[in-house]
Amino acid sequence: MSEHKQFSHVNAQGEANMVDVSEKAVTTRTAVAEGFIKMSAETIQMIISGGHAKGDVFAVARIAGIQAAKKCADLIPLCHPLMLSKVQVDFEVQADKQQIRIEALCKLAGKTGVEMEALTAASVAALTLFDMCKAVDPAMEIGGIKVLSKAGGKTGHWQNQQAQKV
Template sequence: MSGLSHLDEAGRARMVDVSDKAPTHRVATAIGEVRCLEETLAQVQAGTAPKGAVVQTAELAGMMAAKRTADLIPLCHPLPLTKVDVRIAIDEALPGFRIEAEARTNGVTGVEMEALTAVSVACLTLFDMLKAIDRTMTIGGIAVTAKSGGKSGDWQRTPAP
């Protein structure tokens, strides 16, 4: 079990010690989607969804969630985030919403989990705010798209063929 960074020699969960790592500028981006009925999308576009400003509320919820990642994921380090940006775009081709998040910090560990948490909670908020008019919605495609900084260097997801 010693090869797993979040387990000690006895197999107990532990937070990885990052105290000797040098701080670097770190950025991570993530994506996700919520698929819904065309009628649901039309209500959001017209501003007539029963719960109001659906997109803006979900973007704000995603930003707030990123700041709470360490409270939600047991072994994540609390990070001083320097930026969190959540963008939700309506995509009539799905039909539904495409969600993108970016998280930044100057620190000793990455911000992938913060970007993923922002996207996930934004998706959940869209679902919550629209479930009264559309129970067929699905959430999916949540993934890290890129990361930079740290010892492992930069990485970017290659587009699917």
């Protein structure tokens, strides 16, 4: 990390501080985040076949992820409340790796980025999958939550190079 970078949410006195974005330009901003939940092959098959007693697991987790993105500022103390224009949560079954990949995209026209909203959407979607399947598979594992890309604002487009190598 370069020496001139500083934490944005800490003021000169070292105190927690909400960033003032009032002078920033309104631009279209997007962020994509991902996460994974590992589970048994039987649990994955139960989800795919629709045989789960709690119903459509992906539909519930998708709605939970969307709702979480909208509530991000209520959960993360220094996040700005945002008027999201799009939240999309998708699932990719990776049966060969015994996991489900969760991808969340958030978008708005605003003065601050939406990385936290995308991370929150992916995280809560994974937690919801866990909650819905824990009676069948309590040994599931959530991980790999990260920002894949972001665009908009003065920094422009950023791509997670480590994510590309995995």
